[in-house]
Amino acid sequence: MQKIQFTGLEKQREILRSEIEANMAKVIDHGQFIMGPEVAAFEKALSDFCGATYSIAVANGTDALQIAMMAAGIGAGDGVLVPSFTYTATAEVILILGARPIFVEVDPATFNIDIAALPGAIANARRAGLKPKAIIGVDLFGLPADWEAINTLAEREGLFVLADAAQSFGGIAAAGQKVGTLAHVTTTSFFPAKPLGCYGDGGAIFTQDPSMAEKMRSIRVHGQGKEKYETVRIGMNSRLDSIQAAVLLAKIKLFRGETESRNRIADIYNAALSGSVKTPTKPQGVVSAWAQYTILHPKRDALQAALKERGIPTAIYYPKPMHLQTAYQAYGSGLGSLPLSERLSKEVLSLPMNPYATDDEIQYICDAVKACA
């Protein structure tokens, strides 16, 4: 029996260990643990990579969302449209700021927010006395959403657009623009298991808008003004550690190649598995970051157990949609209200997405899925 690695982080660590250790040693030597030169260098590397004019490194992907929403002035009484089938952080920040989540169904092909469902959700929210102010779209599993359509609708309705790209940094839209430039503000996460992850918590915010960039940089440091001890707005303490920037500076050099490898593996999975299970859909020309390769199967739990017996790790992202979570159910319409999100939570299964996997390992996984599905 083979022992398959889910993410490939072990192999990556082997390749990068000496460079990462040398980068970390520099931080220990200069001692600027907060906002050291590595942070500015990493922000430049991010902008070079994705084309965003402003890249702002922060403490994690959840803070990144919150800072963006604070800078956009979202607060009490505002409604924020958000897909129900996402990670809890996307919904959490809305409530932290005193706004209300408006849970929206996802698209059956892409699992991203269902654009056709947005006008109805906005109208319902207005009827219920809410003021829809923003859309947070999520590029689930690494696949960029149809941001062109979301932006067009948002402009018509006067809504702020925030892209939660925690899973999709490295992705590219059909027209060629990279994730980081597809919405008014984009956020990502460098949680260790993300396509580009650090050795702790980390995140970043991207925008082309100078006035938003200035506000978000200020909010990152307690709402600081031009002078160090001048506070001009309510802020947070959400800086990326210099040590984490040092790790990321080494890792970002491998990131393009790793993304290509993930795409190659996804193509092999798609070709081998499409007759046996429901494989992910990827619109023509779009490049996914493949944070996860997620199939659907009606007997998901049995399939997961059978794969485990064959040494193949899998994961369930996510077992419960947001509108049914204990903390958020008061803001949703209960069981049966978003049936696709509910079905996905019972059928999704993410297979290993390890850019360092060998062809033999991928073949072993495909054979096992076909035999057990």
Ligand SMILES: Cc1ncc(COP(=O)(O)O)c(C=O)c1O
């Ligand atoms: C879709 C989504 N949004 C937000 C986050 C939050 O990122 P972090 O864990 O860095 O706070 C994550 C990461 O787990 C995520 O997957």
